[in-house]
Amino acid sequence: MNKFRKAVCFAAVIVLMLNLVNLTAFAADRTKTVTVDKSYTFVISPSQFPSYMSSPSSYVPPTYYYNDGIYKGTLNLTYAACSAPTSVGKDLQVTIFTKYSGTVTAPEESKTITYSTSYTYVISPSQFPDYMSSPASYVPAAYNYDDGTYKGTLNLTRAACSAPTAVGNYLQVTIFTDYSGTVYYK
Numbered sequence: 368m369n370k371f372r373k374a375v376c377f378a379a380v381i382v383l384m385l386n387l388v389n390l391t392a393f394a395a396d397r398t399k400t401v402t403v404d405k406s407y408t409f410v411i412s413p414s415q416f417p418s419y420m421s422s423p424s425s426y427v428p429p430t431y432y433y434n435d436g437i438y439k440g441t442l443n444l445t446y447a448a449c450s451a452p453t454s455v456g457k458d459l460q461v462t463i464f465t466k467y468s469g470t471v472t473a474p475e476e477s478k479t480i481t482y483s484t485s486y487t488y489v490i491s492p493s494q495f496p497d498y499m500s501s502p503a504s505y506v507p508a509a510y511n512y513d514d515g516t517y518k519g520t521l522n523l524t525r526a527a528c529s530a531p532t533a534v535g536n537y538l539q540v541t542i543f544t545d546y547s548g549t550v551y552y553k
Contacts, residue, residue: 397475402468403431403442410458423447423463431467440471474516474552481547482512482521489537502526502542510546519550 407427411419419426424447431442446466452459486506490498498505503526510521525545531538 397473398470399438400468400470401433401438401442402445402466403433404464404466405431406462406464408460408462410455410460412457413459416452416459416461419461419463420449423449424465427463427465433467433469433471435471438471438473440469442467442469442471477519477549477551478517479547479549480512480517480521481524481545482510483543483545484510485541485543487539487541489534489539491536492538495531495538495540498540498542499528502528506542506544512546512548512550513553516553517550518553519548521546521548521550 405427409419409426424444427444427447429444431444433440433442444465445468446464448464450462450464452461454460488498488505503523506523506526508523510523512519512521523544524547525543527543529541529543531540533539
């Protein structure tokens, strides 16, 4: 009986470890380390060349924004070297070769958001009590969210009617709304 308990406990530990590995793998899939090679070409005076040769990192950006359409992030300069010069008339042309490295991140497959918007109406005074008591009846029950990266249908979770302002013989009211739900990476 004692061996059976140990076996069950061991199996439970293995299942738990596999679940943790899966969670770690999912998180790891959203990030990766990348290195990008870039070069910058300059036309300089001969008197500037020693400075470019001795301190090439001073003449290039310290960071590079990486975006391959899925993974995005800021990379840091890790290497800079200046080429031998070539003559361009009285000046010199040099190229600084660089490497930028860092961790970039992919968007989450889905996320829960709340989106706020408002709707403005011009109504007759007799309609105002209905708008005030039941504002959700006068706005869409769902909102199709699309920010260019995430897309999904959100459901109305809050609606509140503003105090009216007079517009001639009518009233202007604004209904403030919140829509919430899960959106998915496109």
